[in-house]
Amino acid sequence: MKKFLLLVVAGLLVLVGCGNSQSKGGNSLSKDSVITRTFKIDRDVDEVDVVGKQEITVTVSYQGKKYKKVSIKLATHVSDExxxxxxxxxxxxxxxxxxxxxLIEGYEGEGGIDELRDYDGITVTSDWTGEAMVSEIEIDPDKVDFDDIKNSEDLGEICKMIKTYSPTLFIKNMEKNGFKEVK
Incomplete structure:
Protein backbone atom coordinates (compact mmCIF):
# COMPACT_ATOMS: atom_id res chain seq x y z
CA MET A 1 0.00 0.00 0.00
CA LYS A 2 3.00 2.28 0.27
CA LYS A 3 2.67 2.62 -3.49
CA PHE A 4 -0.61 4.51 -2.97
CA LEU A 5 1.10 7.33 -1.08
CA LEU A 6 4.03 7.20 -3.45
CA LEU A 7 1.61 7.87 -6.33
CA VAL A 8 0.68 11.15 -4.66
CA VAL A 9 4.28 12.07 -4.06
CA ALA A 10 5.20 11.15 -7.63
CA GLY A 11 2.37 13.27 -8.98
CA LEU A 12 3.41 16.24 -6.92
CA LEU A 13 7.13 15.71 -7.54
CA VAL A 14 6.55 16.42 -11.20
CA LEU A 15 5.66 19.90 -10.02
CA VAL A 16 9.26 20.51 -8.95
CA GLY A 17 10.65 20.06 -12.44
CA CYS A 18 7.95 22.14 -14.06
CA GLY A 19 8.36 25.02 -11.66
CA ASN A 20 12.08 25.59 -11.93
CA SER A 21 11.96 27.96 -14.89
CA GLN A 22 8.95 30.03 -13.83
CA SER A 23 8.81 33.13 -11.69
CA LYS A 24 7.19 33.11 -8.30
CA GLY A 25 4.18 35.15 -9.39
CA GLY A 26 1.99 36.99 -6.96
CA ASN A 27 -1.74 37.34 -6.59
CA SER A 28 -3.84 40.34 -7.54
CA LEU A 29 -6.31 39.87 -4.66
CA SER A 30 -5.97 41.76 -1.40
CA LYS A 31 -3.09 40.58 0.74
CA ASP A 32 -5.56 40.33 3.65
CA SER A 33 -7.72 37.74 1.87
CA VAL A 34 -7.18 34.10 2.71
CA ILE A 35 -7.71 32.12 -0.47
CA THR A 36 -8.55 28.42 -0.44
CA ARG A 37 -8.43 26.43 -3.66
CA THR A 38 -9.01 22.71 -4.10
CA PHE A 39 -7.71 20.50 -6.90
CA LYS A 40 -8.34 16.86 -7.73
CA ILE A 41 -6.92 14.15 -9.93
CA ASP A 42 -8.06 10.53 -10.39
CA ARG A 43 -5.62 7.70 -11.00
CA ASP A 44 -6.04 4.02 -11.68
CA VAL A 45 -4.51 1.73 -9.06
CA ASP A 46 -3.43 -1.73 -10.12
CA GLU A 47 -1.81 -3.57 -7.23
CA VAL A 48 -1.32 -7.33 -7.04
CA ASP A 49 -4.85 -8.10 -5.80
CA VAL A 50 -6.38 -4.63 -5.65
CA VAL A 51 -7.71 -2.89 -8.72
CA GLY A 52 -9.46 0.38 -8.29
CA LYS A 53 -9.16 4.14 -8.43
CA GLN A 54 -7.40 6.66 -6.27
CA GLU A 55 -8.69 10.20 -5.93
CA ILE A 56 -6.08 12.70 -4.84
CA THR A 57 -7.42 16.01 -3.58
CA VAL A 58 -5.07 18.85 -2.67
CA THR A 59 -6.39 21.93 -0.89
CA VAL A 60 -4.15 24.97 -0.62
CA SER A 61 -5.01 27.87 1.71
CA TYR A 62 -2.84 30.94 1.42
CA GLN A 63 -2.71 34.67 2.01
CA GLY A 64 -0.62 36.58 -0.51
CA LYS A 65 2.60 34.58 -0.88
CA LYS A 66 2.22 32.85 2.51
CA TYR A 67 0.80 29.35 2.83
CA LYS A 68 -1.70 28.90 5.63
CA LYS A 69 -2.37 25.17 5.19
CA VAL A 70 -1.94 22.42 2.60
CA SER A 71 -4.16 19.34 2.82
CA ILE A 72 -3.81 16.14 0.84
CA LYS A 73 -6.70 13.69 0.78
CA LEU A 74 -6.14 10.21 -0.62
CA ALA A 75 -9.27 8.17 -1.28
CA THR A 76 -8.33 4.72 -2.50
CA HIS A 77 -11.32 2.87 -3.96
CA VAL A 78 -10.67 -0.86 -4.28
CA SER A 79 -12.31 -3.54 -6.39
CA ASP A 80 -15.67 -4.97 -5.36
CA GLU A 81 -13.98 -8.31 -4.63
CA LEU A 103 -7.29 -2.54 9.09
CA ILE A 104 -6.60 1.21 9.17
CA GLU A 105 -3.40 0.75 11.19
CA GLY A 106 -2.23 -1.93 8.76
CA TYR A 107 -2.91 0.34 5.79
CA GLU A 108 -1.10 3.25 7.41
CA GLY A 109 1.85 1.07 8.42
CA GLU A 110 2.18 -0.52 5.00
CA GLY A 111 1.96 2.86 3.28
CA GLY A 112 4.30 4.65 5.67
CA ILE A 113 1.53 7.09 6.52
CA ASP A 114 1.82 6.37 10.25
CA GLU A 115 5.40 7.68 10.27
CA LEU A 116 4.20 11.12 9.15
CA ARG A 117 2.67 11.63 12.60
CA ASP A 118 6.21 11.90 14.00
CA TYR A 119 6.69 15.32 12.39
CA ASP A 120 5.60 18.57 13.97
CA GLY A 121 3.04 20.40 11.85
CA ILE A 122 1.74 17.23 10.14
CA THR A 123 -1.67 15.82 11.07
CA VAL A 124 -2.85 12.48 9.70
CA THR A 125 -6.29 10.86 9.89
CA SER A 126 -7.43 7.70 8.13
CA ASP A 127 -10.70 5.83 7.84
CA TRP A 128 -12.23 2.88 6.02
CA THR A 129 -15.63 4.00 4.70
CA GLY A 130 -16.73 0.61 3.40
CA GLU A 131 -16.08 1.86 -0.12
CA ALA A 132 -12.60 3.35 0.17
CA MET A 133 -9.61 3.84 2.44
CA VAL A 134 -9.37 7.58 3.04
CA SER A 135 -6.32 9.31 4.49
CA GLU A 136 -6.07 13.03 5.08
CA ILE A 137 -2.69 14.66 5.58
CA GLU A 138 -2.64 18.27 6.75
CA ILE A 139 0.53 20.32 6.57
CA ASP A 140 0.77 23.45 8.72
CA PRO A 141 3.66 25.42 7.19
CA ASP A 142 4.02 27.56 10.33
CA LYS A 143 4.69 24.49 12.48
CA VAL A 144 6.60 22.18 10.12
CA ASP A 145 10.33 21.93 10.68
CA PHE A 146 11.35 21.92 7.02
CA ASP A 147 14.90 20.81 7.86
CA ASP A 148 13.56 17.83 9.84
CA ILE A 149 11.09 16.68 7.19
CA LYS A 150 13.30 17.21 4.13
CA ASN A 151 14.51 13.58 4.30
CA SER A 152 11.01 12.11 4.57
CA GLU A 153 10.43 9.73 1.68
CA ASP A 154 6.76 10.65 1.57
CA LEU A 155 6.52 14.39 2.21
CA GLY A 156 10.07 15.71 1.90
CA GLU A 157 9.73 16.98 -1.66
CA ILE A 158 6.25 18.38 -1.14
CA CYS A 159 7.39 20.33 1.91
CA LYS A 160 10.43 21.52 -0.04
CA MET A 161 8.05 22.92 -2.66
CA ILE A 162 5.96 24.63 0.01
CA LYS A 163 9.10 26.22 1.42
CA THR A 164 10.47 27.23 -2.01
CA TYR A 165 7.53 28.05 -4.30
CA SER A 166 4.79 30.64 -3.97
CA PRO A 167 1.26 29.26 -3.64
CA THR A 168 0.30 30.56 -7.09
CA LEU A 169 3.25 28.78 -8.72
CA PHE A 170 2.42 25.59 -6.82
CA ILE A 171 -1.17 25.82 -8.10
CA LYS A 172 -0.16 26.55 -11.71
CA ASN A 173 2.07 23.50 -11.72
CA MET A 174 -0.68 21.28 -10.30
CA GLU A 175 -2.95 22.39 -13.13
CA LYS A 176 -0.22 21.68 -15.71
CA ASN A 177 0.10 18.17 -14.32
CA GLY A 178 -3.55 17.21 -14.65
CA PHE A 179 -5.09 18.41 -11.40
CA LYS A 180 -8.49 20.03 -12.02
CA GLU A 181 -9.89 22.71 -9.76
CA VAL A 182 -12.95 21.69 -7.75
CA LYS A 183 -15.38 24.60 -7.53
Whole structure:
Protein backbone atom coordinates (compact mmCIF):
# COMPACT_ATOMS: atom_id res chain seq x y z
CA MET A 1 0.00 0.00 0.00
CA LYS A 2 3.00 2.28 0.27
CA LYS A 3 2.67 2.62 -3.49
CA PHE A 4 -0.61 4.51 -2.97
CA LEU A 5 1.10 7.33 -1.08
CA LEU A 6 4.03 7.20 -3.45
CA LEU A 7 1.61 7.87 -6.33
CA VAL A 8 0.68 11.15 -4.66
CA VAL A 9 4.28 12.07 -4.06
CA ALA A 10 5.20 11.15 -7.63
CA GLY A 11 2.37 13.27 -8.98
CA LEU A 12 3.41 16.24 -6.92
CA LEU A 13 7.13 15.71 -7.54
CA VAL A 14 6.55 16.42 -11.20
CA LEU A 15 5.66 19.90 -10.02
CA VAL A 16 9.26 20.51 -8.95
CA GLY A 17 10.65 20.06 -12.44
CA CYS A 18 7.95 22.14 -14.06
CA GLY A 19 8.36 25.02 -11.66
CA ASN A 20 12.08 25.59 -11.93
CA SER A 21 11.96 27.96 -14.89
CA GLN A 22 8.95 30.03 -13.83
CA SER A 23 8.81 33.13 -11.69
CA LYS A 24 7.19 33.11 -8.30
CA GLY A 25 4.18 35.15 -9.39
CA GLY A 26 1.99 36.99 -6.96
CA ASN A 27 -1.74 37.34 -6.59
CA SER A 28 -3.84 40.34 -7.54
CA LEU A 29 -6.31 39.87 -4.66
CA SER A 30 -5.97 41.76 -1.40
CA LYS A 31 -3.09 40.58 0.74
CA ASP A 32 -5.56 40.33 3.65
CA SER A 33 -7.72 37.74 1.87
CA VAL A 34 -7.18 34.10 2.71
CA ILE A 35 -7.71 32.12 -0.47
CA THR A 36 -8.55 28.42 -0.44
CA ARG A 37 -8.43 26.43 -3.66
CA THR A 38 -9.01 22.71 -4.10
CA PHE A 39 -7.71 20.50 -6.90
CA LYS A 40 -8.34 16.86 -7.73
CA ILE A 41 -6.92 14.15 -9.93
CA ASP A 42 -8.06 10.53 -10.39
CA ARG A 43 -5.62 7.70 -11.00
CA ASP A 44 -6.04 4.02 -11.68
CA VAL A 45 -4.51 1.73 -9.06
CA ASP A 46 -3.43 -1.73 -10.12
CA GLU A 47 -1.81 -3.57 -7.23
CA VAL A 48 -1.32 -7.33 -7.04
CA ASP A 49 -4.85 -8.10 -5.80
CA VAL A 50 -6.38 -4.63 -5.65
CA VAL A 51 -7.71 -2.89 -8.72
CA GLY A 52 -9.46 0.38 -8.29
CA LYS A 53 -9.16 4.14 -8.43
CA GLN A 54 -7.40 6.66 -6.27
CA GLU A 55 -8.69 10.20 -5.93
CA ILE A 56 -6.08 12.70 -4.84
CA THR A 57 -7.42 16.01 -3.58
CA VAL A 58 -5.07 18.85 -2.67
CA THR A 59 -6.39 21.93 -0.89
CA VAL A 60 -4.15 24.97 -0.62
CA SER A 61 -5.01 27.87 1.71
CA TYR A 62 -2.84 30.94 1.42
CA GLN A 63 -2.71 34.67 2.01
CA GLY A 64 -0.62 36.58 -0.51
CA LYS A 65 2.60 34.58 -0.88
CA LYS A 66 2.22 32.85 2.51
CA TYR A 67 0.80 29.35 2.83
CA LYS A 68 -1.70 28.90 5.63
CA LYS A 69 -2.37 25.17 5.19
CA VAL A 70 -1.94 22.42 2.60
CA SER A 71 -4.16 19.34 2.82
CA ILE A 72 -3.81 16.14 0.84
CA LYS A 73 -6.70 13.69 0.78
CA LEU A 74 -6.14 10.21 -0.62
CA ALA A 75 -9.27 8.17 -1.28
CA THR A 76 -8.33 4.72 -2.50
CA HIS A 77 -11.32 2.87 -3.96
CA VAL A 78 -10.67 -0.86 -4.28
CA SER A 79 -12.31 -3.54 -6.39
CA ASP A 80 -15.67 -4.97 -5.36
CA GLU A 81 -13.98 -8.31 -4.63
CA UNK A 82 -11.50 -6.67 -2.27
CA UNK A 83 -14.29 -4.69 -0.56
CA UNK A 84 -16.17 -7.96 -0.02
CA UNK A 85 -13.07 -9.56 1.53
CA UNK A 86 -12.62 -6.63 3.89
CA UNK A 87 -16.30 -6.67 4.88
CA UNK A 88 -16.12 -10.42 5.50
CA UNK A 89 -13.00 -9.99 7.64
CA UNK A 90 -14.57 -7.22 9.76
CA UNK A 91 -17.92 -9.03 10.09
CA UNK A 92 -16.12 -12.16 11.36
CA UNK A 93 -14.80 -10.27 14.38
CA UNK A 94 -16.72 -9.67 17.62
CA UNK A 95 -15.12 -6.25 17.99
CA UNK A 96 -15.97 -4.78 14.58
CA UNK A 97 -14.64 -1.33 15.46
CA UNK A 98 -11.38 -2.90 16.66
CA UNK A 99 -11.12 -4.90 13.42
CA UNK A 100 -11.70 -1.74 11.39
CA UNK A 101 -9.05 0.08 13.42
CA UNK A 102 -6.60 -2.80 12.84
CA LEU A 103 -7.29 -2.54 9.09
CA ILE A 104 -6.60 1.21 9.17
CA GLU A 105 -3.40 0.75 11.19
CA GLY A 106 -2.23 -1.93 8.76
CA TYR A 107 -2.91 0.34 5.79
CA GLU A 108 -1.10 3.25 7.41
CA GLY A 109 1.85 1.07 8.42
CA GLU A 110 2.18 -0.52 5.00
CA GLY A 111 1.96 2.86 3.28
CA GLY A 112 4.30 4.65 5.67
CA ILE A 113 1.53 7.09 6.52
CA ASP A 114 1.82 6.37 10.25
CA GLU A 115 5.40 7.68 10.27
CA LEU A 116 4.20 11.12 9.15
CA ARG A 117 2.67 11.63 12.60
CA ASP A 118 6.21 11.90 14.00
CA TYR A 119 6.69 15.32 12.39
CA ASP A 120 5.60 18.57 13.97
CA GLY A 121 3.04 20.40 11.85
CA ILE A 122 1.74 17.23 10.14
CA THR A 123 -1.67 15.82 11.07
CA VAL A 124 -2.85 12.48 9.70
CA THR A 125 -6.29 10.86 9.89
CA SER A 126 -7.43 7.70 8.13
CA ASP A 127 -10.70 5.83 7.84
CA TRP A 128 -12.23 2.88 6.02
CA THR A 129 -15.63 4.00 4.70
CA GLY A 130 -16.73 0.61 3.40
CA GLU A 131 -16.08 1.86 -0.12
CA ALA A 132 -12.60 3.35 0.17
CA MET A 133 -9.61 3.84 2.44
CA VAL A 134 -9.37 7.58 3.04
CA SER A 135 -6.32 9.31 4.49
CA GLU A 136 -6.07 13.03 5.08
CA ILE A 137 -2.69 14.66 5.58
CA GLU A 138 -2.64 18.27 6.75
CA ILE A 139 0.53 20.32 6.57
CA ASP A 140 0.77 23.45 8.72
CA PRO A 141 3.66 25.42 7.19
CA ASP A 142 4.02 27.56 10.33
CA LYS A 143 4.69 24.49 12.48
CA VAL A 144 6.60 22.18 10.12
CA ASP A 145 10.33 21.93 10.68
CA PHE A 146 11.35 21.92 7.02
CA ASP A 147 14.90 20.81 7.86
CA ASP A 148 13.56 17.83 9.84
CA ILE A 149 11.09 16.68 7.19
CA LYS A 150 13.30 17.21 4.13
CA ASN A 151 14.51 13.58 4.30
CA SER A 152 11.01 12.11 4.57
CA GLU A 153 10.43 9.73 1.68
CA ASP A 154 6.76 10.65 1.57
CA LEU A 155 6.52 14.39 2.21
CA GLY A 156 10.07 15.71 1.90
CA GLU A 157 9.73 16.98 -1.66
CA ILE A 158 6.25 18.38 -1.14
CA CYS A 159 7.39 20.33 1.91
CA LYS A 160 10.43 21.52 -0.04
CA MET A 161 8.05 22.92 -2.66
CA ILE A 162 5.96 24.63 0.01
CA LYS A 163 9.10 26.22 1.42
CA THR A 164 10.47 27.23 -2.01
CA TYR A 165 7.53 28.05 -4.30
CA SER A 166 4.79 30.64 -3.97
CA PRO A 167 1.26 29.26 -3.64
CA THR A 168 0.30 30.56 -7.09
CA LEU A 169 3.25 28.78 -8.72
CA PHE A 170 2.42 25.59 -6.82
CA ILE A 171 -1.17 25.82 -8.10
CA LYS A 172 -0.16 26.55 -11.71
CA ASN A 173 2.07 23.50 -11.72
CA MET A 174 -0.68 21.28 -10.30
CA GLU A 175 -2.95 22.39 -13.13
CA LYS A 176 -0.22 21.68 -15.71
CA ASN A 177 0.10 18.17 -14.32
CA GLY A 178 -3.55 17.21 -14.65
CA PHE A 179 -5.09 18.41 -11.40
CA LYS A 180 -8.49 20.03 -12.02
CA GLU A 181 -9.89 22.71 -9.76
CA VAL A 182 -12.95 21.69 -7.75
CA LYS A 183 -15.38 24.60 -7.53
Missing amino acids: FKAEIKKMIDAEDDKEGAKQA
